[in-house]
Amino acid sequence: MKKGVQTAICCPCGNEKILALGLCATCYTLKRQDAEYFGGLREQVLERDGYACRVCGDPDPGVHHREPGNSVLHLMIALCAGCHAKVHRTKVVLTAFPPLLLVLWREQHPQGHEQTYIDFKVRKPPAQSVPLNFEPAKED
Structure with a gap:
């Protein structure tokens, strides 16, 4: 007769839906990807x-x-x-x-x-605004 093997009733993350190896779908996928892409x-x-x-x-x-x-x-x-x-x-x-x-x-x-990063923040108050006059000069 086989000795009893304890099966997981929930994943270590707390999810009750077990997919394989005692892990939920998310944890199982992460474990598989870890082995495949990150060498564990x-x-x-x-x-x-x-x-x-x-x-x-x-x-x-x-x-x-x-x-x-x-x-x-x-x-x-x-x-x-x-x-x-x-x-x-x-x-x-x-x-x-x-x-x-x-x-x-x-x-x-x-x-x-x-x-190169150029910082355009104004640190000092801007100079006083001067009205610009674009009217042509009057001839006398």
């Missing part, structure tokens, strides 16, 4: 980075490969969707990017152009 290191990267984006601190990060396809712990970093998009989709970067984001962007775009 996704959770370790998130834990190391405090489950927050390393650039802006967003509490809902994903994992970015610093070398595409190379799943090595020290070459992966937690980034939120916004920062991840800036790294991959920004063609010309402003130097006003946070320093870490600028480093990550430069890794993806070694020949990319960097544009």
Whole structure:
């Protein structure tokens, strides 16, 4: 006779609908994707980075490969969707990017152009307005 095997009555996330391996559909998909795309290191990267984006601190990060396809712990970093998009989709970067984001962007775009950020905020009150007279001068 087979020894008793305990089956999960709910997923570790609390969902009662179990799909496979004692996990709900969401957790099962994340586990499968972790093994396929992150070499099983996704959770370790998130834990190391405090489950927050390393650039802006967003509490809902994903994992970015610093070398595409190379799943090595020290070459992966937690980034939120916004920062991840800036790294991959920004063609010309402003130097006003946070320093870490600028480093990550430069890794993806070694020949990319960097544009100096010009601050147009008025710091002093503007000069007094002078009425402009566009009427032609009267001849005497």
